[in-house]
Amino acid sequence: MKIRIRSEETKETMRFEIPDPCSFSDLKTLIASKLSSSSNGLAPQSIRLTLNRKDELSPDSPSATLRSLGITSGDLIFFSFDPSLVLDPMGIDSNEKVVPVAPISGSVEELLGSEKKLEEGTSSQGETLDVDVEDGSELSEEDVETFVIEKSSSVPCFLKRVFDLEKGVAKGNLGLVVIAVHAVFLESGFVALDGSGLKLPGGWATAVGTISVSYTLPELIGSDAEKDAKVAVLKFSLMGTYVSIYGFLNVGGSGVHRACLDVSKLLPLLCLPMDSIGEMEEEVVFKFWKGVKDGVSLPLLIDICDKNGLPPPPCLACLPTDLKIRILELLPGVDLARVGCVNSEMRYLTSNDELWRKKFLEELGPVNENGGVVARWRDKYAMHWLRMKEIKRGRLFLRPHSSFRRYIRFRPFTGGRPYLNDVDDFGLGPRSGFLPRRRRNISLHCDFDQHDAGFRY
Amino acid sequence: MATIITKEQQEKEKMVTLVSSDSEKFVVEQKVAEKSHVIKMVMNCCGIESPIPVRRVKGDILKSILEYCEKHSKGEAQEVMEKWDKEYMDKAEKDLVFFHDLMLASHFLHIQELVDLIAVTFAGMLKMKSPEEIRQKFNINNDLTKEQEEHIMTTFGWAFQPI
Numbered sequence: 001m002k003i004r005i006r007s008e009e010t011k012e013t014m015r016f017e018i019p020d021p022c023s024f025s026d027l028k029t030l031i032a033s034k035l036s037s038s039s040n041g042l043a044p045q046s047i048r049l050t051l052n053r054k055d056e057l058s059p060d061s062p063s064a065t066l067r068s069l070g071i072t073s074g075d076l077i078f079f080s081f082d083p084s085l086v087l088d089p090m091g092i093d094s095n096e097k098v099v100p101v102a103p104i105s106g107s108v109e110e111l112l113g114s115e116k117k118l119e120e121g122t123s124s125q126g127e128t129l130d131v132d133v134e135d136g137s138e139l140s141e142e143d144v145e146t147f148v149i150e151k152s153s154s155v156p157c158f159l160k161r162v163f164d165l166e167k168g169v170a171k172g173n174l175g176l177v178v179i180a181v182h183a184v185f186l187e188s189g190f191v192a193l194d195g196s197g198l199k200l201p202g203g204w205a206t207a208v209g210t211i212s213v214s215y216t217l218p219e220l221i222g223s224d225a226e227k228d229a230k231v232a233v234l235k236f237s238l239m240g241t242y243v244s245i246y247g248f249l250n251v252g253g254s255g256v257h258r259a260c261l262d263v264s265k266l267l268p269l270l271c272l273p274m275d276s277i278g279e280m281e282e283e284v285v286f287k288f289w290k291g292v293k294d295g296v297s298l299p300l301l302i303d304i305c306d307k308n309g310l311p312p313p314p315c316l317a318c319l320p321t322d323l324k325i326r327i328l329e330l331l332p333g334v335d336l337a338r339v340g341c342v343n344s345e346m347r348y349l350t351s352n353d354e355l356w357r358k359k360f361l362e363e364l365g366p367v368n369e370n371g372g373v374v375a376r377w378r379d380k381y382a383m384h385w386l387r388m389k390e391i392k393r394g395r396l397f398l399r400p401h402s403s404f405r406r407y408i409r410f411r412p413f414t415g416g417r418p419y420l421n422d423v424d425d426f427g428l429g430p431r432s433g434f435l436p437r438r439r440r441n442i443s444l445h446c447d448f449d450q451h452d453a454g455f456r457y
Numbered sequence: 458m459a460t461i462i463t464k465e466q467q468e469k470e471k472m473v474t475l476v477s478s479d480s481e482k483f484v485v486e487q488k489v490a491e492k493s494h495v496i497k498m499v500m501n502c503c504g505i506e507s508p509i510p511v512r513r514v515k516g517d518i519l520k521s522i523l524e525y526c527e528k529h530s531k532g533e534a535q536e537v538m539e540k541w542d543k544e545y546m547d548k549a550e551k552d553l554v555f556f557h558d559l560m561l562a563s564h565f566l567h568i569q570e571l572v573d574l575i576a577v578t579f580a581g582m583l584k585m586k587s588p589e590e591i592r593q594k595f596n597i598n599n600d601l602t603k604e605q606e607e608h609i610m611t612t613f614g615w616a617f618q619p620i
Contacts, residue, residue: 255513316597327583330577331583331584340612342597343601378612
């Protein structure tokens with residue numbers, strides 16, 4: 001759902017695309033983090049949201065969804081700051097004010113009504129309304145361009161799955177971080193103690209201050225040794241935009257593993273729908289994932305296996321991410337592709353396009369970049385690799401290749417830039433938008449339109 | 458002449474004691490221990506008089522690593538070293554758990570040459586194998602869903618064609 005947020009002071013309007021359902025506190029966090037990038041850290045609690053600049057929107061609980069407050073797509077919401085609450089380093093909703101529910105039960109009609117009332121008001125307010133109307137029309141035009149949903153690669157998948165389960169439980173910034181770390185731990189092979197399946201144990205979100213979650217391994221559940229089994233304990237604390245994660249076993253002698261991460265860039269992403277994450281944002285998620293995994297979850301995994309007398313965790317899986325990447329860099333492209341099919345982590349690591357760019361330049365030589373259509377290096381590599389193979393087989397000139405062109409001709413462009421970040425959908429098939437040009441470079445005597453023999457990989 | 462002898466003696470005296478996580482003690486020359494960037498920093502700030510605990514590394518691993526460091530601190534001819542490295546790796550890669558611990562330890566101790574050598578060997582183990590063979594060799598679970606696997610085949614399917 002798309003909404004507009006306008007500052008009461010500066011009249012500056014921002015547009016957000018927010019997940020549906022989105023909770024009230026999520027929206028505040030999102031606004032706070034957008035503004036924090038320009039000024040100093042802002043506490044989400046200090047933000048006052050109104051629909052008509054008078055009555056503050058204050059739902060019964062911060063986890064109430066925007067929809068339950070009658071806010072729908074396209075709505076305009078005003079915000080201002082409550083200076084008494086601006087500084088709150090913990091970022092926890094501990095001092096959430098209990099305010100009676102504002103008399104906005106409403107719907108779009110009611111909201112429109114309130115804008116009409118404004119129009120009838122003073123002239124200065126009337127001017128503002130004119131701007132509103134313009135904004136509204138802009139938004140509908142932009143619908144097509146700005147909000148084209150770009151498919152992201154597999155990176156945030158694990159996050160998304162966990163977030164779907166925990167949505168609505170998260171309380172404040174720390175709550176969001178806990179869920180994100182939970183996702184990393186699940187991915188490493190841990191399960192939450194007393195939790196069910198992927199879910200965190202109930203009641204964790206009620207803890208104020210430091211949050212603590214215990215993890216164990218699936219192997220230890222239901223075994224005779226379950227009672228004596230050593231579990232891993234995680235403690236979280238948030239200072240400003242830095243979160244500290246301490247991990248240790250509930251037994252003496254094992255070391256404490258600690259990661260301290262700056263989550264100022266991650267938090268706004270956690271409030272957004274995971275499907276709309278682009279490449280830049282993916283980098284942020286990856287950094288967080290790597291920090292938690294290498295700093296806390298993998299060392300704990302090795303410790304917990306060791307102390308409980310379990311066989312050590314799988315060899316390749318436990319290496320720090322840097323080492324895994326180092327190893328992948330040493331593999332030829334074709335082996336890289338095969339390793340990418342092993343499991344979700346390898347799939348994710350081999351989706352890094354910088355890696356494929358290196359492989360391409362190493363193995364297939366420098367390529368003349370003509371600009372224009374941007375393609376993934378991975379797919380370029382695949383194409384050139386196959387072509388080299390064809391040349392080796394001596395088949396290249398026996399088979400004209402116009403089928404790609406045929407695909408392109410019939411595939412309508414839907415506006416926006418759907419090809420740029422379109423990662424996972426990109427096979428060797430119909431969407432290879434850059435193929436005709438490349439083909440032409442090497443096929444010297446080939447007339448595309450006359451040969452129509454089906455050439456497919 | 459006399460000064461040279463004293464220098465040599467001084468060098469000899471520069472021994473440092475390293476203690477592994479299972480309390481095994483190793484006495485090595487300082488220049489051997491210096492191969493590890495981490496130990497070098499510890500020696501620079503704390504001196505070499507008291508034993509240095511290497512808490513995260515077990516005795517057998519530390520022994521093997523020090524063997525590597527000792528060989529590489531001698532400055533022998535390149536061909537000799539390459540041959541030695543190959544034998545060293547051949548021995549190490551027989552036991553995967555050992556090999557894995559060796560890599561973690563050399564990464565932890567910041568011995569870049571050894572990390573690189575192990576990474577190359579590791580990459581060699583992954584070459585020319587199918588995903589299933591890799592899973593079996595390294596005991597990795599396949600956590601991909603059906604849809605993800607199908608997806609992968611559209612992106613990486615080309616790598617499975619017969620050459």
